[in-house]
Amino acid sequence: MQFPESWLREFCNPPLTTVELAEALTMAGLEVEELRPVAPPFSKIVVGEIKEAVQHPNADRLRVCQVDAGGGALLTIVCGAPNARPGIKVPCALVGAELPPGEDGKPFQIKVGKLRGVESFGMLCSARELGVSEDHGGLLELSADAPVGQDVRGYLQLDDTLFTLKLTPNLAHALSVYGVAREVSALTGAPLHVPTFPAVAPVHDARLPVGVQATDLCGRFSGRIIRGVNPQAMTPQWMVDRLARCGQRSVSALVDISNYVMFELGRPSHIFDLDKIHGGLEVRWAHAGEQLKLLNGSTITLDGKVGVIADSKQVESLAGIMGGDATAVSDATRNIYVEAAFWWPKAIAGRSRRYNFATDAGHRFERGVDPGQNVEHIERLTRLIVDICGGAPGPVDDLQPHMPVAKPVTLRVARAAKIIGMPLTQAQCAGALRRLGLVVQESEGAVTVTPPSYRFDLVIEEDLVEEVARMVGYNNLPTTPPLAPITAKIRREEERSPFAVRRALAALGYQETINFSFVEQRWENELAGNAVPIRLLNPIASQMSVMRSSLLGSLLQVLKFNLDRKASRVRVFEVGRVFLRDPSVASSDTTVEGFHQPMRVAGMACGSADALQWGVKERAVDFFDAKGDVEALLAPAKAVFEPAEHPTMHPGRCARVLLDGQAIGYVGELHPRWRQAYDLPAAAPVMFELELDAVLQRRVAQVRPVAKFQPVERDLAILVHESTTHDQVMASVHRALPATLLRSAVLFDVYRPSPAGMAVASAAELSAAAKKSLAVRLVLNGDDAPLSDDQIEAAIQAVVAGLAQDVGARLRGYQ
Structure with missing residues (x-):
């Protein structure tokens, strides 16, 4: 919220400088985000009156003006502004004056100059040249009663400062200049000028029938008819200036008055053209399908979740947010209906965002507006309208179908001292609350407050604790070190950190990516095989409408993004959370009922297996590269890989990863269908996705003495069926011999004989x-001792026998 300091000091003027006042507000929770002067520095610019303006003899667009600047003699000034004419009063920069700095940052000094042969002894200024606004369409015209020769800074009150407050939602009572003044008075003890609202006597008895159907939408509705207004009346300059300094441009007198009272007292209101209302007004929830053309020109379709003000034929206004175009005041308006209502905050909150716009009225109503001052504010509006636009007011109608009831709130002094962290007395707490204008009742060790109507945010004890802390001043709270012991969380030796996993993958040549957890529904249906993904109620974009159950879709998007930009070798990974339906999950501090949210790690590689170099022949990455990366990631644990199927992966080039008999993920090559659908190159990407919890487990190394005797190596060449797997062979070998005897077994050659190789073995064998x-x-x-030949032979025979029994292997010979 923005407002000028001078307006604030009219209500409360503490003996503080501008900076001290801003600091006091900030330390009380009303953060002053910016302090900005109304106008930049300039000097020797006075009020001047143009006495004569004639055409320049040598220029079509210039006029030679005779200007009275209060110095006795008239000044000759050449001016090119289109509105330079006799009789108006404008800012006049005298010779030697300094104008605000231009784009180069240097002040501009006025000197005697000659323009097309005519000497000019000064300069007539626009608002932009003074730095008070961006209007540069002509000279800044001053009021007719502006005293000639007076310094413009003093006349326009330009030695003022604009305050910009960044208020939290619970400080809605400070969304007005008077509301901020109440806070300043409480903080500084300076007297508060409380405005009075003398009743304007009705001239006629005309009333507009109003009915409130939805009491959960509107708690109070007040209004009055004013006949015979002049909507074309000029808004007073003081009001135009104040609105401009609040960031609001002048529209028309009636609209300006409504906006002025909103900034002054925090009360949004609306003015209807009475002659455009059919019958009476009705406050209700909208009917689905109704349409309304708003004041901003847009037409919206309503549903049953937004409140409206309607007449007997159509919807006229969006309740608490924006008026409708059908009953808007115009230059032809003669009779008006002034409305001020209390709308329940929950009935207004979020409604304007449904239609992609926001208003000052909606901003205030959804936070809360004083329900107890409707009639007083109607009187304030009426007085300004009658004084500026004329008119004959009628009586005030005030409907109160559902007023909020203030409930007493009790503050325990000991509790306040404990929360705030400093010793407090009951007198301090009661005094702080009384300074805020609250009525306080004291009892033993506690104070009780019944909140006034404008402090609708005071509901529980903690609200009063916050008020006491604000009045004490956050900068005055003591710095108290924490008393609880701080113990570092030590990770178990058999568990590594997610950072260690990231570092391990980076060492394997992968680069980390971070992607959104909400993804395109197509990815879930196709790449994850998830026909019913978890949908978002309010997605930020149509292509991010569901929660992911796999990381592979995000990585595939990253891969395609890089390949489309001619990247020849891509290796990426992600450590992130996925979201799965699981009815067995109960709600807790870290879980949501019905949803399992595990962490996973996934990687994807495409292109060359190694970076280009002279020592290695270039080849494309394949399934075994990804399998090797998974084994390196899980080391020293040894995983088992078994054939499997996965929606993203090639049916014949996909394996399930097992660790200690438990499935922890998949590794494989991208399915040809998706490679074609996503227009990827011929070299198929390979990928893996694992449960992070399993990857984080690390087996502690076991001490094993170094063998004292020379090891013995023996090679076995066996003939097996093509369907026999490596795991089956290795499992059989390890079952045949104890670990104390068999130190390792490694497959080092695979041979599939061709017809030309039949000489190697008999035809029966191959x-x-x-x-x-x-x-x-x-x-x-x-x-214990070196192995004898008999022991070695017995071990070999045990292995051969086990292989024959387990996988049907036949020995081709050994050395």
């Missing part, structure tokens, strides 16, 4: 095309 040869190296060692 008769079927679905056979393959696997070469496994065994490392054997003993703990």
